[in-house]
Amino acid sequence: MSKIIDGKAIADAILVDLKADVEKMKTRPCLAVIQVGNNTASEIYVRRKISACTRIGVDTISAHLDENTSEKSLMAIIDGFNQSDAFSGILLQLPLPKHIRVKHVLETISPHKDVDGFHPLNIGRLSVRSADPYLHPCTPFGIMKLIDMQYANVTDDLPLEGKRCVVIGQSHIVGRPVSIMLQNQGATVVMCDKNTRDLKQEVRHADLIVTATGVHGLIDEALIKAVDNPKVIIIDAGITKVDGKVVGDCDPAIYKHVGAYTPVPGGVGPMTIAYLMKNVVKSHKLLHG
Ligand code: GUN
Numbered sequence: 001m002s003k004i005i006d007g008k009a010i011a012d013a014i015l016v017d018l019k020a021d022v023e024k025m026k027t028r029p030c031l032a033v034i035q036v037g038n039n040t041a042s043e044i045y046v047r048r049k050i051s052a053c054t055r056i057g058v059d060t061i062s063a064h065l066d067e068n069t070s071e072k073s074l075m076a077i078i079d080g081f082n083q084s085d086a087f088s089g090i091l092l093q094l095p096l097p098k099h100i101r102v103k104h105v106l107e108t109i110s111p112h113k114d115v116d117g118f119h120p121l122n123i124g125r126l127s128v129r130s131a132d133p134y135l136h137p138c139t140p141f142g143i144m145k146l147i148d149m150q151y152a153n154v155t156d157d158l159p160l161e162g163k164r165c166v167v168i169g170q171s172h173i174v175g176r177p178v179s180i181m182l183q184n185q186g187a188t189v190v191m192c193d194k195n196t197r198d199l200k201q202e203v204r205h206a207d208l209i210v211t212a213t214g215v216h217g218l219i220d221e222a223l224i225k226a227v228d229n230p231k232v233i234i235i236d237a238g239i240t241k242v243d244g245k246v247v248g249d250c251d252p253a254i255y256k257h258v259g260a261y262t263p264v265p266g267g268v269g270p271m272t273i274a275y276l277m278k279n280v281v282k283s284h285k286l287l288h289g
Helices: 007-023 040-056 071-083 102-106 120-128 138-151 175-184 199-203 221-225 252-257 268-288
Strands: 030-036 059-065 089-092 164-168 188-192 208-211 233-236 240-242 245-247
Touching: 007 040, 007 138, 007 268, 030 040, 030 071, 040 059, 040 268, 059 071, 071 089, 071 102, 089 268, 120 175, 138 175, 138 233, 138 268, 164 175, 164 199, 175 188, 175 208, 188 199, 199 221, 221 252
Parallel strands: 030 059, 030 089, 164 188, 164 208, 208 233
Antiparallel strands: 240 245
């Protein structure tokens, strides 16, 4: 029987603990949320993030900027939030309008306030392992928690050591950082994407598959039947909409062929928000001790 990994329940428990943590703080954390333009998906994500803040007792300030806002004005707003101790975390919702250079702007967010964990210093620290990032990228961090919990009953000291993990999707938000985190735990990582020539061959010996391409059905029955390991774990972070319904990269027909899987919705999505809230609380501690 395949096991459903209930990300929603795990995320809910994390939020309960964070609320208790915030109640003990001398000052309430405040997250600055910046959105540029009117992207419908972004509006939904931002609403969810603000609602999670409210749930754990974190204040928010929202800067919803016009589509035509210049890069220079956006950077000035970010700088204002960087300089003020009233805000411990800054969240710049992506995507940004085309005239704004995303990488350039993300680098202007203070690494201590970078609650998304996207700043090159945070990603760089994750890669070199000589120092911990100030803040970890949320989705990969949440995915690692789900994986750790899955392997928690295994007796190995380092359950990921030597395991073959196939990451499908090479985004800066999920695929790349999760591959670094897996390598940091000793996993053997294979990086693929939606254009990989022979995906079946790549997944054949997988113990774990993390997929985040946004292509619904990329992970289908034929692909999963090629995997040797009936206990393979599949983590689906590839959220998209088909006929108005939120779906992942996996065709649900694959579920019966795997050891454990994250559903969409209710798997990785709630963990992203919970780990964002963890970062918001941590950023407040970084600023105020
Ligand atoms: N857009 C899609 N996913 C994300 C995310 O995790 N953080 C931000 N800031 N924007 C996003």
